[in-house]
Amino acid sequence: MxxxxxxxxxxxxxxxxxxxxxxxxxxxxxxxxxxxxxxxxxxxxxxxxxxxxxxxxxxxxxxxxxxxxxxxxxxxxxxDHQGNSSPSLSYMVEVISIDQPGIVHHLANFFSARSINIQELNTSSYAAAHTGTPMFSLHMTVNVPVETHIATLRDQFLEFCEGQNLDAVIEPLKI
Known part of the structure; x- marks a missing residue:
């Protein structure tokens, strides 16, 4: 094929x-x-x-x-239609924030620096209800290498997001 x-x-x-x-x-x-x-x-x-x-x-x-x-x-x-060459676990990442330049780049850099592949990425912008504030939403699927300590990754990610003023979640992808 x-x-x-x-x-x-x-x-x-x-x-x-x-x-x-x-x-x-x-x-x-x-x-x-x-x-x-x-x-x-x-x-x-x-x-x-x-x-x-x-x-x-x-x-x-x-x-x-x-x-x-x-x-x-x-x-x-x-x-070639082939799966991931190295064993990994799929995680879902969701981020919501006031829209600001660089969010996608900063998140991509966070995962890239840890050799975590972004499998899928979707973003959108919208106006917040009542205030009309420009908002940003991101949904991402990442493949985390099996040797990565998940609790440490989660702590680092949430600390990173707090520093960027992003409301975020990272959890196992439920198939």
């Missing part, structure tokens, strides 16, 4: 997911994993598709034409 990562970006409108998934299916491939969102007025999607080498090749050949048709910027890259 071969794998291809496809990313596409363009103006949001109905039918984009329908047309992309139709192209994958018609060429004998399968959507193995995907992320889709609208940011501002732009639609963004990342797909991991699977198929044998010739069906993946058919999709690759069709993507430039599909990009023009849908007015999307499309990139593609072959990849």
């Amino acid at each position: 071969d794998h291809l990562v496809i990313s596409a970006l363009g103006a949001d409108r109905p039918g984009i997911v329908d047309r992309l998934s139709q192209a994958v299916l018609e060429n004998g491939c399968n959507v193995a994993d995907s992320r889709m969102t609208v940011l501002g007025g732009e639609f963004a999607i990342i797909l991991l598709i699977s198929g044998n080498w010739n069906t993946i090749s058919k999709v690759e050949q069709q993507l430039p034409k599909l990009g023009q048709e849908l007015e999307l910027t499309i990139t593609q890259k072959r990849t």
